[in-house]
Amino acid sequence: MRSLVIGPLLTALAVGTALAVYPSQTITFAGGEAGPVAFSGRDHGQPCSRCHNQQTFPLMQQGEVTITMAAIDKGRLCGSCHNGRQAFASPNNCQRCHQSQ
Ligand code: HEC
Ligand code: HEC
Ligand code: HEC
Secondary structure, eight states: OHHHHHHHHHHHHHHHHHHHTGGGOEEEEOOGGGOOEEEEGGGOOSOHHHHSSTTSOOSSSTTSSOOOHHHHHTTOGGGGTBTTSSBOOSTTOHHHHBTTO
16 A cells, blocks of 8 residues: 555656756756856746757757857857847856856
């Protein structure tokens, strides 16, 4: 009886955690010579599919996509929002992402 109850409960917890991890999490990118970039789920409450789609960050796994400033400045990846319209653009805002700058 116990295991019948606990099994589904653990499964529910595992699924719940997988989906809940990201918004409460911060992942850090090395950022080359400009220094680390902390990407916080709390600052990014958009629907998952806004970023996790074929054009942007297909997999929910850090390191799957190589992010470059060239791509961001062309309006791709982070730059699909950080373009001065949906969110602050990269020029003059280096330190908002590269916090050690
Ligand atoms: C504003 C963009 C954005 C949104 C919205 C977003 N993510 Fe992500 N997520 C990312 C980026 C960027 C990465 C790292 C991808 C890479 O490095 O290739 C990532 C990585 C992840 C990872 C892996 C984290 C790790 O430690 O490796 C998980 C899990 C994840 N996202 C889940 C979600 C879920 C669930 C949602 C919706 C609730 C969501 N994400 C919404 C941008 C976003
Ligand atoms: C919207 C956030 C954001 C802003 C604003 C931003 N960067 Fe970045 N930058 C990143 C991310 C993310 C990476 C990739 C980090 C990684 O994968 O290690 C990166 C990488 C870099 C790199 C190393 C790789 C490459 O492509 O050259 C340099 C140098 C860099 N940024 C400089 C700058 C400078 C200078 C500015 C301001 C003019 C700036 N960044 C503004 C997010 C940002
Ligand atoms: C779906 C749109 C979207 C994408 C994609 C996106 N961001 Fe953002 N980001 C925002 C919005 C909106 C804010 C809130 C700040 C604002 O209004 O300009 C924000 C805030 C931030 C902040 C907080 C800065 C501060 O001073 O409070 C950082 C850091 C940041 N983003 C980095 C990134 C990085 C790095 C990426 C790519 C891995 C990324 N963002 C991708 C929309 C996005």
